[in-house]
Amino acid sequence: xxxxxxxxxxxxxxxxxxxxxxxxxxxxxxxxxxxxxxxxxxxxxxxxxxxxxxxxxxxxxxxxxxxxxxxxxxxxxxxxxxxxxxxxxxxxxxxxxxxxxxxxxxxxxxxxxxxxxxxxxxxxxxxxxxxxxxxxx
Amino acid sequence: xxxxxxxxxxxxxxxxxxxxxxxxxxxxxxxxxxxxxxxxxxxxxxxxxxxxxxxxxxxxxxxxxxxxxxxxxxxxxxxxxxxxxxxxxxxxxxxxxxxxxxxxxxxxxxxxxxxxxxxxxxxxxxxxxxxxxxxxxxxxxxxxxxxxxxxxxxxxxxxxxxxxxxxxxxxxxxxxxxxxxxxxxxxxxxxxxxxxxxxxxxxxxxxxxxxxxxxxxxxxxxxxxxxxxxxxxxxxxxxxxxxxxxxxxxxxxxxxxxxxxxxxxxxxxxxxxxxxxxxxxxxxxxxxxxxxxxxxxxxxxxxxxxxxxxxxxxxxxxxxxxxxxxxxxxxxxxxxxxxxxxxxxxxxxxxxxxxxxxxxxxxxxxxxxxxxxxxxxxxxxxxxxxxxxxxxxxxxxxxxxxxxxxxxxxxxxxxxxxxxxxxxxxxxxxxxxxxxxxxxxxxxxxxxxxxxxxxxxxxxxxxxxxxxxxxxxxxxxxxxxxxxxxxxxxxxxxxxxxxxxxx
Numbered sequence: 001x002x003x004x005x006x007x008x009x010x011x012x013x014x015x016x017x018x019x020x021x022x023x024x025x026x027x028x029x030x031x032x033x034x035x036x037x038x039x040x041x042x043x044x045x046x047x048x049x050x051x052x053x054x055x056x057x058x059x060x061x062x063x064x065x066x067x068x069x070x071x072x073x074x075x076x077x078x079x080x081x082x083x084x085x086x087x088x089x090x091x092x093x094x095x096x097x098x099x100x101x102x103x104x105x106x107x108x109x110x111x112x113x114x115x116x117x118x119x120x121x122x123x124x125x126x127x128x129x130x131x132x133x134x135x136x137x
Numbered sequence: 138x139x140x141x142x143x144x145x146x147x148x149x150x151x152x153x154x155x156x157x158x159x160x161x162x163x164x165x166x167x168x169x170x171x172x173x174x175x176x177x178x179x180x181x182x183x184x185x186x187x188x189x190x191x192x193x194x195x196x197x198x199x200x201x202x203x204x205x206x207x208x209x210x211x212x213x214x215x216x217x218x219x220x221x222x223x224x225x226x227x228x229x230x231x232x233x234x235x236x237x238x239x240x241x242x243x244x245x246x247x248x249x250x251x252x253x254x255x256x257x258x259x260x261x262x263x264x265x266x267x268x269x270x271x272x273x274x275x276x277x278x279x280x281x282x283x284x285x286x287x288x289x290x291x292x293x294x295x296x297x298x299x300x301x302x303x304x305x306x307x308x309x310x311x312x313x314x315x316x317x318x319x320x321x322x323x324x325x326x327x328x329x330x331x332x333x334x335x336x337x338x339x340x341x342x343x344x345x346x347x348x349x350x351x352x353x354x355x356x357x358x359x360x361x362x363x364x365x366x367x368x369x370x371x372x373x374x375x376x377x378x379x380x381x382x383x384x385x386x387x388x389x390x391x392x393x394x395x396x397x398x399x400x401x402x403x404x405x406x407x408x409x410x411x412x413x414x415x416x417x418x419x420x421x422x423x424x425x426x427x428x429x430x431x432x433x434x435x436x437x438x439x440x441x442x443x444x445x446x447x448x449x450x451x452x453x454x455x456x457x458x459x460x461x462x463x464x465x466x467x468x469x470x471x472x473x474x475x476x477x478x479x480x481x482x483x484x485x486x487x488x489x490x491x492x493x494x495x496x497x498x499x500x501x502x503x504x505x506x507x508x509x510x511x512x513x514x515x516x517x518x519x520x521x522x523x524x525x526x527x528x529x530x531x532x533x534x535x536x537x538x539x540x541x542x543x544x545x546x547x548x549x550x551x552x553x554x555x556x557x558x559x560x561x562x563x564x565x566x567x568x569x570x571x572x573x574x575x576x577x578x579x580x581x582x583x584x585x586x587x588x589x590x591x592x593x594x595x596x597x598x599x600x601x602x603x604x605x606x607x608x609x610x611x612x613x614x615x616x617x618x619x620x621x622x623x624x625x626x627x628x629x630x631x632x633x634x635x636x637x638x639x640x
Contacts, residue, residue, distance in 0.1 A: 071158035078151060084201075085141050092144045094201040 002052070010052035014061075017045035025119050026105060026112075035115035039122025046123075047130055055134060066131060069124025077117025080110045142188050143195045143212035145181045146220050146259040149174070154252035164243045168235040171248040175224070175231040178255065182224035189217035190618075194625070194635035196265070204637050205329040211265035211636055214622045215464065219262045219392060222468060225604055226384045226475040227255045229597035234377040236586075236593040237482050242288045242375065250287075254280035254381065261389050265636050267318070267401070268325045270393065271311055274357075278304050281386060284378045285370065296373030303356055303366035311353035317346045318401075328636035330401045331629060347402045351411070354397070358390025360449055361418040364442045368426065371441075372434035372491070376482025379434065383441050384475030388467060391448050395463070399626045400633070404455045416450030417547040419443070424554035433484060433491045433566065436558060437477045440517070443551055444470055447532060450544045454535050460623035462531030465615055469516070469524040469608055476513045476601040483510075483594055484566065487583040490574070493562065498571035506595065507567050509602060514563065516605050518556045524608035527616065 021042035028034025050058040059065075084094035097109040105112075153174030160166050189195055195212040198204060212220075231251070238247060257276035264270050281304075286297040319325060321342060322333040337343055352363070359367040367387070371379045398404060423443030430436045448470070451463035481491065487503065488496040500507045512523070519525030529548060536545040576582070583591070608615050625631050 067161060068159070071155050074151075074155045074158070078148075078155060082148060085144075091197050091199055091201050092141065092148075093199045 002054075006052045010049050014045050014049050017048070018042055021045065021119075025115060028115055029106075029109075029111060035118030036122055038115075039119040040126065042119070043123050043126035043130075046127055050130075050134070055131060059131075062127075066124050066127035069120045070128070073117040073120025073122075073124060075117070076120065077114050080113035080117065083110050083113075140195070140197060143185055143210055143217075143263060144197055144199075146178065146185060146224070147256060147263065149178050149181050150252045150256040150259060153178070154249045154256065157249040157252065158246065161246060162244055164240050167243060167248045171231050171252065172228075172235065174252060175228040179224040179228050182221045185212060186217045186221045188212075189214060194632065196636055205324055205326045208269045209265040209326065209328075209636055210263045211632070212263060213625050213632060213635070214618065215392070215395070215625065216262040218464070218468060218618060218622065219388075219471075220259055222471045223255060223258050223262070223385060225601070226381060226471060227251075229475060229479065229601050230377050230381045230384075232593055232600075233380070233479055233482065233597040234375075236590050237377050237486070238375045239288075245287050247284070247287060250280050250283045251381070254284065258385055258389060262392060265327055266325050267327050267330065267397070268315060270396075271308070271315060274308060274311065274389075274393075277386065277389065278308065281382060285374045285382070287378075288375070290373075293373040296370035299366050300370035303363075307353050307356035310349055310356070314346050314349035314353060317342070317349070321346070326636070327396070327400045328633040331633055334401055335403065343402070344405065344407070347398070347408060348411075350397050350402075351394070351408075354390045354394045355415070356390075358387045358394065358445055358449075359442050360445060361415050361422055364419070364423070364445075367442060368430075368435055368438040371438040371478075372432055376434075376478055376485060380475045380478035380482070383437070383478050384471050387441055387445060388471055391445065391452075391467065394449070395452055395460075395626060398452065399455075400629050409453050409455065412449055412453030413541060413544055416446045416453055417543055419446030419449060420547045420551040421446075424551055424558075427558050428554065431493050433493060433562070434478065434481045436493075436562060437474075437481060440477075440555065440558065441474055443555065444474075447529075447548065447551060450541075450547065451532050451535065454539055454541060454544075455627070456535055456539065457620070457623045457627050458531050458538070459535035460626050461616070461619040462528045462535060464619040464622040464626075465528035465531060468615060468619070469528060469605075472601050472604050472608065473513055473517050473524070476598060476605065477517065479598050479601070480510050480513065483583070483598065486581075486586075486594065488574075489577050489580045489582065493565045495572060495574055496566055497569035498567075500567040502571075509595075509598065510567075511563075512602050513598075513605055514559050516609060518559055519552055522609050522612070524605050524612070527609070527612045528619075531619075 021038045024033040024041060025035055025038035028038065046058055046062065049061065081093050084090040084096055085092055088096060095109050095111050097107055101107045153170065157167055157170055189212050197210045199208050199210060234247065234251070254277060257273050257280055260273035261270055261277065264273060282297065282301055285300055286294060318330070321337050322330055324330055324333060334343055356363045371383060398408070420443055423439050423446060427436050427439030427443060430439060448463050448466055451459045451466065484496070484499065485491050487499060490496050516523035516525050519529055529552065532548055533545060536548065583594070
């Protein structure tokens with residue numbers, strides 16, 4: 001199903017949706033949102049792109065096989081979970097917070113890294129499933 | 138700093154599976170990393186065990202949220218012992234998998250999921266929060282779904298569907314029970330629940346909730362009316378997979394029952410009678426079911442069910458002696474059942490069949506290996522001084538003290554029927570002459586393997602057999618540990634104080 005309207009629209013929608021997913025990711029600590037929803041939105045952005053331009057084109061945009069997003073995301077979440085043990089001798093998964101806040105991002109804490117890990121795992125898992133199904137179909 | 142020790146078994150296995158996920162397609166490297174990771178896991182488990190043994194129950198409040206509010210990890214004697222046994226079985230199965238599972242299966246992330254399964258088991262043993270226990274159960278069953286269906290052969294998928302449906306149903310019942318319990322008590326921390334559940338006015342609803350937990354865990358641990366999924370599915374996946382399933386997955390259900398019925402719910406006479414009836418029927422039906430089977434792995438599957446009954450009956454009596462027997466039996470059973478399925482895998486590799494009618498003559502072909510295999514088989518029956526004998530003493534003493542003669546009879550029946558089954562298996566598989574069978578030219582028989590491959594088949598069995606021998610001949614130490622576990626289980630205040638006062 002290659003239509004010129006969808007192709008043109010998806011070229012603009014991909015960056016906008018990705019930006020929106022990052023917005024949802026960052027918003028997540030106190031408001032509705034977070035890594036899981038953000039990851040789903042980002043995965044949908046790539047799925048839309050795959051519908052419009054074909055899977056091979058999307059794979060070229062992604063550069064890596066989506067399967068590799070999962071271990072990277074899990075690794076980031078793992079590091080954020082053990083950081084209180086290593087850095088502050090506090091129990092596992094204790095939230096560590098930096099002093100002061102940064103514009104746009106707000107206060108940086110280990111929870112943000114954990115959420116980023118979840119974000120990547122969700123993108124990786126969702127895209128791996130969808131790519132595998134559409135390749136075997 | 139030592140405070141973090143009990144989180145290490147979780148972290149090590151998570152770390153190993155993350156590393157393995159990076160090397161999706163490099164099977165050789167995956168094998169090396171998995172075996173090295175399992176050795177590391179065993180070292181950490183020993184560390185945890187020694188630490189808990191010397192310093193008593195350890196707790197870690199994850200996220201630094203103190204006890205009734207956050208999720209607490211509790212390492213008591215029972216949890217530490219089970220973690221150690223899990224690590225031993227995981228090492229044996231990991232080595233066995235490197236040669237017994239074909240590369241096409243390993244390429245689908247077998248080892249990564251395997252370590253996730255071990256992570257889930259360790260988490261279930263450690264957690265002090267009932268909802269978190271549910272989450273670890275989910276991790277366990279999702280990993281086991283992948284392991285049981287990886288490869289996708291026809292009969293394997295048939296087994297996987299049965300396994301999936303009933304285990305999923307069990308999780309649903311468990312979750313429903315959790316919802317009711319949370320609605321009644323307003324807390325999920327097991328130690329906190331213990332105090333609050335006894336103050337609830339509507340004790341009938343509490344009892345209903347306890348029954349729901351019993352059904353949920355009963356399906357998972359394969360007790361009498363709920364066990365049909367187990368023999369239907371355990372003989373289909375590769376031997377290495379069914380070894381880890383039979384050693385640990387049903388036992389985690391037993392563990393959950395011990396935990397829930399010792400800490401959260403009071404052992405009412407009704408519950409005790411119900412558990413006792415279930416135990417006797419489980420022993421009976423598992424034993425009789427095993428007697429009529431021909432496939433070696435199906436015989437062992439029914440024996441799992443039969444021996445689960447011993448533990449449920451011990452739990453039903455709920456005295457210190459009985460629980461010590463249960464703990465000892467759990468220690469013995471995890472190692473022996475893992476070993477049995479590894480042996481079934483070895484026999485399949487020798488003869489290219491698991492049907493007892495078609496094979497035979499292993500004793501004349503492989504006399505030394507047969508001698509090795511005889512040790513775990515005799516321990517399974519419980520011939521003194523091997524490991525299966527000692528826990529039965531505790532169970533029999535307890536059943537006499539409480540005048541549970543039905544259970545006493547069932548115990549004797551279970552032991553004798555195991556003897557009959559194993560004797561039959563021995564004479565058919567080991568002593569009988571090999572019946573005429575066309576050798577399969579495509580099959581890679583055991584004698585054709587290289588020396589290194591043979592080593593990897595036999596070494597895990599040797600490792601587990603040595604552990605079994607230690608449990609038998611070092612029974613004094615194991616009995617000491619079991620008695621300590623029993624003390625902690627029967628006096629639930631020890632557990633509650635350790636969780637609530639530490640934070």
